[in-house]
Every structure is written in structure tokens, then in C-alpha cells.
Amino acid sequence: MDPLTVADWTVSPAADESRWFVVEEASAAAGVRRGITVFAERLGFAGERLGQVQLAATEAATNLAKHAVRGEMLVRVVRNGSTAALEIACVDHGPGIADVSRSRLGGYSTTGTLGLGLGSIERLADRSGLHSLPGVGTTLYARFRQPADGPPAAPAPADPPFAGVTRPIAGETECGDAYAALATRDGAVYAMLCDGLGHGPLAARAAQEAVDVMRETALPARPAEILERIHRRLRPTRGGAVAVALIVPERRRVRYAGVGNISGWIVHPDRRTGMISVPGIAGSHARVREQVYDLPPGAAVVLHSDGLTDRWDPAARPGLFDREPLLIAATLLRDAGSRHDDRSVLAVTSPGRG
Template sequence: MDPLTSAGWTASPAADESRWFAVEEPSAPAGVRRGITAFAERLGFAGERLGQVQLAATEAATNLAKHAVRGEILVRVVRDGNAASLEIVCIDHGPGIADVPRSRLGGYSTTGTLGLGLGSIERLADRSGLHSLPRAGTTLYARFRQPGADPRLPLDRPYAGLTRPIDGERECGDAYAVIAAGGAVYAMLCDGLGHGPLAARAAQEAVQVMRETRPPARPADVLGRIHERLHATRGGAVAVAAVSPEDGRVRYAGVGNVSGWIVHRDARTGMISIPGIAGSHARVREQVYDLPPGAAVVLHSDGLTDRWDPAARPGLSGRDPLLIAATLLRDAGSRHDDRSVLAVTTAERG
């Protein structure tokens, strides 16, 4: 396995490396700044670069507090094998940005804020993305490479996931693991039964099975091993997919109420999960589906409703997988359960 193209498994961050902030009050940006500073210093950010990270997070939070409805920011560490990056993900429920190109201009401001503009956040970050629809809301992310990291390691991956614990819990009972290897992407999402620490233990056990898996691997075999390992836990719903763009196929095995979708153009195709609970009672069956060119594969827990429509999100198809995951978490997520979504894209992005 080439270490420069497939450094290792990426999994949902640990509870102490991921934090959501509600950004609805003028005082909220200070809390976001403190949160990102703690994570950044843990990764070795210092001096001018630390200041740039702090500035980007503060401006993003200030924009939400000034302009947005139900603004939220996720600050997290994302580990890809031995490499790591720092991310901020911003989500709001409106009003959306009417003039996205103008919002990217440095110095543009409508309410007397710092006026750095979204363009300055993009310039400070090593990678960033933005999707906005009037009246629907905006999703934005900014990614910062860990200081001293090998610059040859790519910051862009054809996959991204998000998890969000149920209100009142620190640990999320949902988790994912994903890797690109041998021309395919292997993805797993587990929804531990219930929520809280015991659900998180089940989900993390499924992640550990994935970390021990050496691609290539059949999803049914991987799910079978997860089922065996989850016997000692409360169990969960699990989906495993092998996405092969070159072959135009998705191999999929799922048990329980984790949803799997192939999203193409303005439509989607559901993939079949067998009723049951991994770790308790489960029948494992693998299905093979056609993968249209440029399609995305989305896995999500039942913390997201199935009633979302790709046609209602113009401009999202073919975008960065983190924007897809963030938009679905916002639009289809429920506040009454742990939430997780994992997106794998196959389209070339500019």
C-alpha cells in the first residue's frame, strides 16, 4: 500500500478531539477561539500559524453570530493514519448567502464586523469549501495541515464523515472508519445501540475491526467479523461498503437501521440493509449495485431521516464530501438521537 496515497484508516474523532459549539450569541466566538486553540496547540500549532487559525475560527464564528439562524461550529482533529489536520465546520439554517463570490472578497462586510470576508478564511486555510442556498443556509469548512507534516500527503480525500452526539451527551454512540486503497474506498458506519458511553464502546469496537482489516476485503466478511466482535457489547446497526469507481460497482452489506444510498445527479438509489442487530442476531448478505459515473455513496445512521431529496440541494452534487456530509447532517438530522453521516465521492473536483 503506497503510504503517500493511502496512509491509513481515517475514523471519527475521539470525544476529546471533537467539540460542537452553538453560535447564536455575541459571546460565542470567544468560546470557539478557546476551543480551537486547545486543539491547535495539541497538534503543534504556534506563533503566526496559530494566530491565523485563531483568526479564521473567530471570523467564522463572528459571521454566524451576526448573520445566521441556529449557527453551529464543529472544531475537531482529523487523523489519517499517522497524519493529522485541524478542521472547523460551520453549519447554519439561513438566511443563506445571496452573493457568494462577493462574500469571498477581503474587506467585504455588511454589519461592521472585522470585514475579513469568507475569502480571508479560505486564504488562511490549507483547504476550504462553501455551499450556500438562499433561505436554506450555508455550510463551510476550513482545514489546516498539522505543522511539520509531510507536504506530499494529500489534504483532499474522496470521503468525509461527521458525528454529533445526542443533546446532553459528550460521547457519540455513532462512529465511522474509511480508507482509500487499491482503487476502492472501504467505508463503515456503526450506530451503537442507544446512546452514551456503552453505545460509543460498541461503535468503537466496530472501528477497531476496520483498523485491523487489510484491503481488499469483501464487505460481508468485514461485517461478519464486526458481528462477532460486538457480542461483548450492546451491539449496533452497521453498514460496510466497498466503492469501486473504476469498476462502476458498490459492494454493500448492512444490518439494522443504518441507511446506504447511491446519489447520482438529482436522484438516489437505496441499498438494502437486513433487519437485525450486529453482535446479537444478524444475517449477513452482500449486494452489488451499479455506480454511475460521478455518483456519491452516503451512509448515515437513523439520527438522520431518510426523507431528504438531492434535487432540493442544487450545486451540491460533485462537491467536497465534507460539504455533502455537513449539509445532510443539517437538513436531515434529528436533535433526539446520535447522528452520523459518511460521504464517499467519485466525481473529479476542481
């Protein structure tokens, strides 16, 4: 693998570039519109394109308020190396959409569905996706690429095969969980998730140190080597639970090293295989071990903190693990993120799905 630089990494957004909204009343749409405008203007959106972003966010929030149960919306800036994008992700707990294809038609709306506005959101966004199960809920995302300065010099790069979602515990603005991921030129993916001990700024500092180690490490490197560096770097901090994975679809394998209560899974459409994290705390006491696992074609790799329960079942979410990684991460955060804690999910997909 060719050497890669700091600029190639995707990391969890900073606290001032990510915001969750509860959307249960019609008035919440105005707050969402104001929030996304701040982020959009920061990325250089203006004029007609800014208006399109505002319209899509308003439509999404209005849908949640009108039709959904316990609707929530994430608005954030995602920086993939030297590029950036604005993203919205909507989740709810029902009623779900029985006919997803029909719901995307312009003007279609039926009481009890989220049909209204879905078609327009998809047309306005550079990329979007939807997963819905009747009686369970819907997850929707839309991505808007940062406007280019002048005419584009080359086609927009493909979306990376990974996405993460974080959410701070109620009452905190900084999340003590953080992730970093990178796709190499030969299709391998490095993925790291850190859960800093406790909550708030001190936990966030520990997690950020782990992210910084990932960005500073000369690649290629084995997960155990990277985790050892993180362990040493976290000694002046609270420490945390950390997992590092190297996913190599070409060789159909995953190298994994974890310390503490980060959960690592290789996920098939109807089942999952757990990866072993050893007891300990990175930065305090840890005996790092690396394991190698088979990666079947099309399988996804999921890392999540203990803000999510382990009791989730891929078979109960048909079609989800054939979808985009942001849909996977956001849906799992909604369904399994029931604990009063910082929460994070990092999902990595591989070729051969669907």
C-alpha cells in the first residue's frame, strides 16, 4: 500500500460541526433550517444552491414532524481528506414506509407515511439513501458536496465505503467517542473507534488523541502496532476503550485489535460474527493482541461503543446491510443506542453486496 497522509483521513466531526435536533413539532423545522444554514455557509454554499440545501432540510424536518414517531435529525459537516460535504440524517421509530419506491414520486403523500417531500430531497441532494421497515421506522440521509471554487477540475470522487455517527450523552455538547477511517488506493480500509472514559471534554480529549495517532501513523501498519501507539499516547489522559481494524476485501480478511468494551462485528444480511477485544483500558493497562478473521464477499464490518447494546440482530433489519454505510450506522444508533452514555457507530462496507 502506498504511504498516505494526514489529509486522507475521515474523522468524526468536531462538536461545532455536528448537531442533533429532536423533531416532533412543526416548529422544529425552523431550528433545523437555521442550523444547516450556519454549516452550509461555512462550506461556501450560497445563492441557489444554499436555498436548495435549506429546502431539503426543511422538507425532511417537516416530514418527521408531520408523520413520524420520535423523529430526530443529525446535521453535520463531514470532511473526507481534502474534501467536505454537508450531511443530514433523519431517524424515527415509525410508522415506516410500506412502499418506498412509490414514496419517492413527486407529490405522493398518504397519512401515516413519510412520502411527502422525499422525491424533492433526492433530486436536490448529490447523494441520498433511505431504509424503512413498516412498524419499525425509517432512516434517511442526504449529502451535499462542498461547492467547488470555479469549474470542477475532475469528476467528484466516489463516496468512501465507510461512515460513522456519534452522539454525546444528554447534557453534553462534546462527545467522548470518536472515530477515524481511511480507504487506501488498493481498496483496504483502516478503521478506529475510541470511547474515552466518562463523558464531556476530558473523555473527548482522550478520544481525540486516538484520532490524532491514526492521522500521524505511517501506513501500512498492523492494527496491533497502531493500538500500541494509541495506548502510549493516551497515558496522560483518562484513557479509553479502543479498537482498530484493517479491512482487506481483496484478501477477504479483517485484522482486528481491541482493548476494552468496543464491540466489533463482521455482519452478514442475516447473522454476525463477533471480533475479540481484550479487557483493559488503553492508556492505563492493556495487553494488545491482534486477531485475523475471514471477510465473506459483501459482508460489512461494524464497530460500536458500549453506548449501544450488543443485542441487535441483522435478520431483524432486512435489506439494511446491503445499503450505504451511513444508513447502517444511523439505523443501529437509533435501534441499539438505548443506554445513557455517549454513543458511536462506525460501519464499513465491502464489495459483493446485494
